[in-house]
Amino acid sequence: MKQAILLTLYCLLACSAFCQIDPDLLRRVPVKNDSFQLNMDAIYNRPFLQVGKLPVAVGGYVEGNYQYVSNNGVSEGHQFQMRRLTIFLSSSINKRIKFLTEIEFEDGTKEINIEFASVDIEFAPLLNLRGGIVMNPIGAFNQNHDGPKWEFVDRPISATQLLPATWSNVGFGLYGKKYTDNWVYAYEVYLTNGFDDRIIANPDNRTSLPASKENKDRFEESFNGSPLLTGKFAIRNRQIGELGLSYMGGVYNKFEEDGIVLDQKRRVDVLALDFNTSLPHTNTAINTEWAWIKVNIPDTYTQQFGRKQQGGFIDIVQPILKGKMFDWERATLNVAVRGEYADFNVGTFKQTGGNIYDHVYAIVPAISFRPTAQTVLRANYRYEWRRDVLGNPPTKTTGIQIGFSTYF
Amino acid sequence: MGKKHWYALLLIVSITGGIASCEKLMTKPPADDSVLDGPVEGLTPEQLTQFLKGDVAFNDEVFTSATGLGPLFVATSCGTCHARDGKGHPFTTLTRFGQTDSTGNKFLHAGGPQLQDRAIYTYQPEQIPAGATFSKFTPPANTGLGFLDNVTDASLMALADPEDVNGDGVSGRPNWIKIPDYLSERTNSIVNNGKYIGRFGKKAAAYDLFHQTVNAYNQDMGIASSYEAHDTYNGQEIDPEVSNQTVIDVVAYLKTLKAPIQRTSSDPAVVSGQKIFTSIGCGKCHTPELHTGYSSISALSDKTFFPYSDLLLHDMGPKLDDGYTEGSAHTNEWRTPPLWGLGLSRNSQGSNYFLMHDGRARSIEDAILLHGGEGQQSNNKFQQLSAPDKATLIKFLESL
Numbered sequence: 001m002k003q004a005i006l007l008t009l010y011c012l013l014a015c016s017a018f019c020q021i022d023p024d025l026l027r028r029v030p031v032k033n034d035s036f037q038l039n040m041d042a043i044y045n046r047p048f049l050q051v052g053k054l055p056v057a058v059g060g061y062v063e064g065n066y067q068y069v070s071n072n073g074v075s076e077g078h079q080f081q082m083r084r085l086t087i088f089l090s091s092s093i094n095k096r097i098k099f100l101t102e103i104e105f106e107d108g109t110k111e112i113n114i115e116f117a118s119v120d121i122e123f124a125p126l127l128n129l130r131g132g133i134v135m136n137p138i139g140a141f142n143q144n145h146d147g148p149k150w151e152f153v154d155r156p157i158s159a160t161q162l163l164p165a166t167w168s169n170v171g172f173g174l175y176g177k178k179y180t181d182n183w184v185y186a187y188e189v190y191l192t193n194g195f196d197d198r199i200i201a202n203p204d205n206r207t208s209l210p211a212s213k214e215n216k217d218r219f220e221e222s223f224n225g226s227p228l229l230t231g232k233f234a235i236r237n238r239q240i241g242e243l244g245l246s247y248m249g250g251v252y253n254k255f256e257e258d259g260i261v262l263d264q265k266r267r268v269d270v271l272a273l274d275f276n277t278s279l280p281h282t283n284t285a286i287n288t289e290w291a292w293i294k295v296n297i298p299d300t301y302t303q304q305f306g307r308k309q310q311g312g313f314i315d316i317v318q319p320i321l322k323g324k325m326f327d328w329e330r331a332t333l334n335v336a337v338r339g340e341y342a343d344f345n346v347g348t349f350k351q352t353g354g355n356i357y358d359h360v361y362a363i364v365p366a367i368s369f370r371p372t373a374q375t376v377l378r379a380n381y382r383y384e385w386r387r388d389v390l391g392n393p394p395t396k397t398t399g400i401q402i403g404f405s406t407y408f
Numbered sequence: 409m410g411k412k413h414w415y416a417l418l419l420i421v422s423i424t425g426g427i428a429s430c431e432k433l434m435t436k437p438p439a440d441d442s443v444l445d446g447p448v449e450g451l452t453p454e455q456l457t458q459f460l461k462g463d464v465a466f467n468d469e470v471f472t473s474a475t476g477l478g479p480l481f482v483a484t485s486c487g488t489c490h491a492r493d494g495k496g497h498p499f500t501t502l503t504r505f506g507q508t509d510s511t512g513n514k515f516l517h518a519g520g521p522q523l524q525d526r527a528i529y530t531y532q533p534e535q536i537p538a539g540a541t542f543s544k545f546t547p548p549a550n551t552g553l554g555f556l557d558n559v560t561d562a563s564l565m566a567l568a569d570p571e572d573v574n575g576d577g578v579s580g581r582p583n584w585i586k587i588p589d590y591l592s593e594r595t596n597s598i599v600n601n602g603k604y605i606g607r608f609g610k611k612a613a614a615y616d617l618f619h620q621t622v623n624a625y626n627q628d629m630g631i632a633s634s635y636e637a638h639d640t641y642n643g644q645e646i647d648p649e650v651s652n653q654t655v656i657d658v659v660a661y662l663k664t665l666k667a668p669i670q671r672t673s674s675d676p677a678v679v680s681g682q683k684i685f686t687s688i689g690c691g692k693c694h695t696p697e698l699h700t701g702y703s704s705i706s707a708l709s710d711k712t713f714f715p716y717s718d719l720l721l722h723d724m725g726p727k728l729d730d731g732y733t734e735g736s737a738h739t740n741e742w743r744t745p746p747l748w749g750l751g752l753s754r755n756s757q758g759s760n761y762f763l764m765h766d767g768r769a770r771s772i773e774d775a776i777l778l779h780g781g782e783g784q785q786s787n788n789k790f791q792q793l794s795a796p797d798k799a800t801l802i803k804f805l806e807s808l
């Protein structure tokens with residue numbers, strides 16, 4: 001698998017280096033920035049590069065950073081990290097049949113994932129069929145996570161530690177979109193393979209939806225034969241912004257094997273709300289997401305593992321300079337701040353009735369410079385405080401992160 | 409746009425540079441005397457390396473069903489119960505049942521002595537069988553254990569006064585226990601009818617840190633080792649789920665955890681609090697000073713240290729008698745817990761106090777007032793103290 005991916009990439013790169021493509025033939029597919037774009041459009045709405053009239057387009061992004069982070073005064077020192085390199089490849093098989101794949105290398109080649117690989121067939125604007133490896137549309141970040149879009153080096157805690165971004169699975173479903181003068185409505189609904197019992201059996205010692213990402217078999221077989229349903233409804237008003245409501249739910253445990261019933265069916269259910277807007281006069285961009293998770297865990301399992309979780313983030317980005325800078329025609333300088341929170345274990349101890357903590361708060365002020373919309377240089381200061389399950393005095397993490405992310 | 413962007417760049421560089429160089433914006437390590445974890449001073453690089461390995465196994469290695477957890481268990485890692493190497497919380501409290509006198513546990517067939525009250529899914533946890541008495545044990549702090557381990561049996565015997573020959577109302581005796589074959593005797597071990605002196609655990613029923621660790625893997629997490637190679641679920645012999653090396657590293661870690669460091673020891677209130685402590689007889693059991701014998705770890709060899717414990721059993725009266733016991737201890741007898749680190753208890757007990765063997769005392773004063781039996785006299789003397797003297801005594805105890 002790893003080899004096949006590497007081979008494909010090699011061919012692509014070799015081709016661009018040796019095939020002597022006339023640069024005039026290379027065409028950037030422009031990114032649409034109109035107020036009709038939704039989070040769900042993000043996967044196709046990327047700065048692809050197309051060769052002449054070939055029906056294939058390629059693109060990708062890369063992100064890397066430097067950081068110096070200290071955890072209660074203990075630091076791992078100066079770290080240079082190549083967080084990810086993502087390559088996308090899309091092709092139009094027909095005007096109304098497209099294919100897109102997204103392959104991600106994380107932390108060097110430690111992790112190679114096919115984040116997306118689907119065929120879309122349009123029957124009507126309100127009825128499109130999508131099948132393959134799809135990104136489950138839970139919240140907004142999972143759908144719209146490209147590094148260059150964000151002013152922050154780290155992905156939001158609630159999106160990656162509560163929700164399992166990036167979370168994709170094999171399956172199929174339908175989506176559609178409808179426009180009126182001022183409104184866009186869209187829906188998506190998919191049935192895919194889903195979670196496994198790593199949710200409650202993992203070395204993080206807490207309920208963790210992301211722990212199920214370790215189960216690479218999910219692209220080949222369902223852990224328990226019961227599908228995960230993910231659905232999202234999004235609505236956008238051209239003046240006000242976009243609001244998304246999404247749900248994901250399914251059974252995570254092995255309740256039956258070889259026809260023998262082992263346990264009751266135990267569900268995981270997730271609800272998420274996301275909203276983004278840009279304030280008219282100040283151009284301030286606001287992007288926020290909140291998620292609630294409920295997991296049916298046996299009473300006889302330890303309360304170390306939360307039955308409920310919740311959390312979210314809000315990003316506020318304010319452009320302060322726009323225009324020609326360092327001979328970049330349309331550069332921007334932004335200040336930004338992220339506030340985030342995640343409670344991994346909502347509930348009270350049976351023994352004492354006291355609150356179960358296991359939560360984290362963080363605030364991340366940032367400055368970013370965008371020479372073009374597709375490239376960002378960003379500097380963050382992170383201040384994070386975490387409390388363990390018992391609510392002991394918090395562990396504080398502070399740090400500087402400086403990084404870049406760009407489409408290519 | 410002019411030069412604005414250059415100024416902006418300058419601003420950014422100076423802000424980020426400023427943050428990076430500003431110590432205030434980066435977290436600082438906590439003072440050494442405010443935390444319990446960390447190695448004793450004077451370890452060799454080899455010993456420190458082993459300390460770090462043990463630290464990871466103790467604090468970070470979380471067991472799952474895939475790595476052997478359970479199927480019956482109480483918690484998923486050592487660090488879950490012994491957070492920050494400090495005292496635990498009712499959430500991580502263990503229940504033991506089935507033994508009422510020195511003739512042994514009558515409920516071994518029903519899962520005794522320890523209740524595994526949690527289970528991985530598809531299994532049912534244990535319940536206390538009808539007719540069995542039980543006791544709850546809140547996890548103690550794990551600091552300075554290497555020092556306690558290195559006190560000679562002879563020193564402990566010298567502190568004991570089983571018949572209360574000196575007539576002070578306080579006796580103190582060791583818990584004589586049988587030890588499993590996988591343990592090696594400490595040098596100059598005192599043996600009494602084939603039984604040895606236990607010194608760890610609430611009833612002093614564990615011989616040494618190896619004994620305690622092997623049992624903890626097996627009983628607390630359902631992890632079999634080559635030393636205790638049985639499954640707590642069905643008693644059958646199974647393959648080890650933790651390596652001998654890991655057990656050895658964890659024991660080395662426990663041995664070389666530093667002793668808690670007293671804070672504000674020169675504060676006049678603390679100094680007079682200590683005098684009150686001695687004058688009302690607290691020190692008769694909570695022996696301030698002990699001495700280690702020879703150890704191959706030179707940082708622990710021939711050292712004087714201040715645990716405020718005699719590691720012996722004392723009758724603590726009917727209120728603390730749960731009707732359960734271990735080894736040759738009576739049901740009303742408890743090992744004197746070291747008081748060092750007492751003032752830091754809340755940092756690991758979720759910002760509360762849960763003192764005494766089962767965490768029933770919610771303050772230091774509550775704990776003192778629960779002293780009965782041999783401890784009744786000093787409890788009475790405590791109650792006769794003026795309010796400011798009580799406060800001074802507690803100030804001293806919190807400095808530990």
